[in-house]
Amino acid sequence: MAADNNNSTGLKYIIKKKQKAKRNVHPFQRDTKTKKVSKVIRFDDSDKDHLVSVERLKGENSLTYKSLKNRASDLLKVRKALPVYHHKREIMSYIESNPVTVLIGETGSGKSTQIPQFILEQLYDKKKHGSIAVTQPRRVAAINLATRVSQEHGCKLGDQVGYSVRFDNTTTAKTRLKYLTDGMLLRELMMNRDLKEYNVVIIDEAHERTVLTDLILGFLKSLIKGSRPDLRIIVMSATLQAEKFSEFFNNAPILFVEGRKFDVTQYYLKAPTDDIVDAVIRCCIQINQGEQLGDILCFLPGQEEIDKAVTIMEKIAKYVSDETPVPLIVPYPLYAALPPMQQVLVFAPIKGFKRKVIFSTNIAETSVTISGVKFVVDSGLRKVKVWRHQLGLATLLTVPISQASAMQRSGRAGRESEGKSFRLYCESDYLKLPEQSEPEIARSDVTSPVLMLKRYGINDLVNWSWFENPGKEAIVMGLQELYELGALDTRGKITKRGEQMALLPLQPHLSSVLIKASEIGCLSQVIDIVSCLSVDNLLLNPSPEERDEVNERRLSLCNAGKRYGDLIMLKELFDIYFYELGKGQDSNSERNDWCKGLCISSRGFKNVIRVRDQLRVYCKRLFSSIDEENEEVRKIGEDRDEISKILKCFLTGFINNTAIGMPDRSYRTVSTGEPISVHPSSMLFLNKSCPGIMYTEYVFTTKGYARNVSRIELSWLQEIVTSGTAVAKQKIASSK
Template sequence: MPERVHKYLDGGSKPMKSATTRDIEVTTDRLSGSKKRKREDVDDNLSVRPRSNAPSSGSLASVEGLSKGFKPTNLTSAKGYEPQHQLTNGSTTKQSLPKSRLSPNSLANQSVQSPLKARANALWPLRKALPVWSRASEIRQGLRIKDIMLLVGETGSGKSTQVPQILAGEPWCKSRPVTLENAKQTVNVGGCIAITEPRRVAAITLARRVAEEMGTPLGASSPASRVGYSVRFDNSTSPCTKIKFLTEGMLLQEMLLDPWLKQYSAVIVDEVHERGVNVDLVLGFMRNIAAGRLEGRGGIPLKVAVMSATAEMERLGSFFEEGYVPSSNGVDPEENESDVSESEWSGISSSDEEHGTADSKGKHINGKQAEKSCAHVATCHIEGRQFPVTINYTPEPVQDFVDAALRTTFKIHYQEPMPGDILVFLTGQETVESLESLVNEYALGMSRDVPKMLVLPLFAALPQAAQQRVFQPAPPRTRKIILATNIAETSVTVSGVRFIIDCGKAKIKQFRTRIGLDSLLVKPISKSAAIQRKGRAGREAPGQCYRLYTEQSYLDLEPRNTPEILRSDLSHAILTMKARGVDDIINFPFLDHPPREALEKALMQLFQLGALTDTGTISEIGQQMAKLPLTVSLGRVLIAAAEPELDCVSEVIDIISCLSVENIFLNLTSEEKKEEAQSARRELYRREGDHLTLLMTVQAYAAENADRKAWAERHFVSHRAMQAVMDVRKQLRAQCQQSKSLKGEKPRQITPELATSLLKCFLKGFATNSARLMPDGSYKTIVGNQTVAIHPSSGLFGKKVEAIMYNEFVFTTKSYARGVSTVQMDWIGGALGI
């Protein structure tokens, strides 16, 4: 480890690069391509609509009437709203509800009722009944006085849809002209609320729902729209967007253009408990902005609401309290002249006191003076609405969970009355498929008077049509048995489930810093994941959960999932930070600080790629890399492709597009099909290796103008994956055209010279991913001297060549290289500079 790497860690201390000299309007269109395109995962089949099978109870009659004329569907996204069963819970909100400034009633009264307004009016009673509305006043007052609020809202509280609407009418939520310290010109700050979501479907479905509730058209469809969303490949916002749902990655991308997020008055960070790398970065940036002097915002504070399903109030609270510098110029006093009744509101909620963290800060809240210099974080706990789920444990530890799941499935099926589908959580495709065949086999022996079983696998790699089967209602007298991976834990919600079988395990990806290798391991889940899985049975009615482990094993589980930032390669995260002005990585406010070794490794890699200078600051190459929606290595390759002696941007984009999506070649099970596929793909195969084979495939697919789907089927290529490839390709081409590294080139013949250029180009990003042939026929890595085998999915499997370069190094049954091409030793030497 060179000494300078240590300097990166400790050196430099500017917390945030000043953006006062830059005044760049935030538009994501430029980056992601402005053409809106509907994708299959967000079409109307997947959109959130009131379910037609909402259980009825006395008070619900009118509610059911409201949903007439709307397409029912069984599928809601993980972030679906839950008003239907909220109402069936029988509880009514007794206390008087605050009037919303955005109440569609008032909007509608101003003009003739349009269908949109009528729909919004119809939704209003459902909204008012959500638990979050009983806290609306508390939420408003909290953020009037403080800049940061923590909201713990359990499933079914309605927080994701309602909190933005509750805040949108606040006096601080408007655009104001300010003159920045170092700039002469006046700029507008604020006016819009951002809500970040971890997944694209969630951002889109929530935006749709909120637009509906507010009675405004969605996004770019009309200038009258007040609600929009922004996700990769799909930006639907207009200049008057007031509430904008976006993925965490999109907000980070916007910060590249404007670190001060000037268009926003508030950022709501939703689903923080999921703890992906991006949300941790967003939280760190939010704390930096909130704790700073706000010079880039003309002193106007950015309100931050952090929403989580689990009560990690103490940690999040102290995270935002630490390093908070009270700003003298932070608040326009006029804005806070409000009807705040101190008696009805306290900065520290009772739930915090239960956790023993309410400290002296909370006691001084008596007026604005005290509050500004003491506690800066308001908290609010919103109860959820879930039906009870009873838990069953096994008396003894289970050896074979597939076998145990099989027995439990039949036990439930025989003992429990219909209706009530069963959702089984398993670890992966392999266990799903083996249980599938076992259940089907045993089901043949069932007597005729027992209801039938319909076994449905569900995992991400399953083709879209097969996934959809899970959401179709079962035939009469049939119980659905859904065998799912983790996809059903957060990403997808299936209605009708009353029984959960939880094997207690999941596949977790773990990056091993020392050897720079990803492992995918089956590990016990955390307590919170177990609770999440259990909760999937209680969304519509009381349910039951069968845990295939003992109660003691449950008690021994880790309380939370390990945050992703503690178990992944940090090179991309660090580049993200450096490009947004964070020079001092070690002192960045991480909610969980990654190990120093992992930071050093990532800094080393960035330095070797030329993204950082030897003083640890970001280089011009690094800045360019940070703009690209690619891993750091692939980003480096794309930049190298524009060098005059390599000159292969167009082709590199084609290859990179494949490498950044799932496998484009279908996995075939039968020998027969495999042989058939091999001959069908022969015309695509290149002996240089997988990189060139991918290029051939993309070029052939792109050249097919008649029927690409048929082409894909003929070649045993995944059409879904190829559509994703074309999306990425289009985005990268647009970006490279904008940066002038790509001019409308036509596809070229792939000559040996071009092939050499391409492989040399990839070595600029992957020189450390190379290995040479040993006398015994095995391969050993050039850096680290570890044994590595060519993965059987590679076209070079079983071949012996002088040296190889690979895209990925993974450990499954042994260490494998995937995405492999042949290279020459002297090219590697050149690229490594040795």
């Protein structure tokens, strides 16, 4: 590939007039009778950009009262310079006189740090009791915001201002302003249905439309219509979707807060391209030749495309900079399954006459911010998981992004200075894109939300105050799943088992496995396996060169796993990590080296231990059946009976995720008879001798794959079903 690329792939750009990366807010600026107000308030600063790193702050926890106050008064000067301060009274008067306020402002407009403090001051002034909850979709955001705001407030983290996320709760009895993940607030709703400790609940980043935020919105609506008419609600969102939030809450007023961003010039392709990796590479080379220094962030749909782009770029970068006097391009991949060691490389600034080019998935769209980016190259594609209720199957699809998402991606070029965004599609195609991405709840398995609603005491789920109704079919499938797991009775009422399942921080299927394990006495071992399963990206993907080597090492370590599959392998790995390694002085480095050799995430394994600790505490409370003694015995051996017992526990939760071996050595699912293949990452990929398999996940990519696969005997199916529900029995019978 040559640097001269004005050729047939159509990579010539038409310059568009300069436009802001953010969307114009006009559609909402009209005043109507129902929309009581429209305010445009300009911020000169952005909140999350000036957040200090948590590590640094934790070291400062020993600060004296006086120095805390001094720092707060320094910060107050900065805060007072924010234009939002001048509009404080107006904003507060709307919040005060309306049960629900929708506050529109971009991420980084200052709303997340300042508005909660205004409300806190008001609570102090009026000598009111109660506190404020601010929800965030991500843990890091909750932690960073609470840390910053506690400084501004002049208190230690956990005094008046604190945060609560899984495994980490800094709040105390003194805390009046609490930043928490939306999952945490839902947990609180399960325990304390009226949220009576809160005067005000703020839902931040509501435009991201995660399943959990959508659920919270539904719960809040039913609360203000029912037992908490006094509760104040503020929905904070980026510019779009304001009207949807407003309409949902009885035409709540919408306030606008503008954030400052730098101009981003938009470029489009003249003609569409059919090879997106090639187009991205060519675009980067072109930027490198014609543009000033500054890093490039490229959005590609998935790992496959990213690895390919990195490989190509590595090959041509040196050649290009040798031939012409341009910066040397240094390519980096970025995606969630990448080993953390490689992920951090992306953030280190580059020295010399070089240019960083980051090839990233959607992870860089909201979750991760990289400084130094001046150029964005957008493939216009992403991967989404879409749940098929009828098939119990997740499909992973590559689809065009929405306009909102395209704008979010472009905005990544304008965070520190003016930037440029290159969209590798035509402007006419951009205009055809949907305005918004489909909300997650519309394409997800809702078994877990349905269980939450049942536990909350909702009977008529179809007509509940869903912010987005996932549809009757999805709800009915959820109800049936829960009935089959024994969480609901024949009338759809939650059972004692269902109550226990709802309290465990696991998906219902895994909760049900845990309960079964406690009944038949293998809880400790099953907790270890479930803990591994509930950590994402524990087993990382080895690079192609070391793949065979790593697989060989894993196989040789896990004798039982080789025969019985991935669940047993996880337990074997856990046993080595937990019982054999890390006893000596160099425990940490010993464990890290071991993880590295097997391409296991050591951060992931630390999370496994935290999940395990939490599950053990919950189980002790729920079933009081964990035997603290004989801990060594909990290691798994190659005892056939013990392994069968453990796998049968899993079978009670995943009876519908089973397939039977055919004479031609393929597998067909028990429930639908569809062909299914063992995923190549599985221990059982090469094992062709299983009478049947059970899996925790069924994903369709190029074909239907079973992931986390275990060997099962066909007689077990009958055995489990005889002790199970009538519905499942019928399914097995009809599949024969």
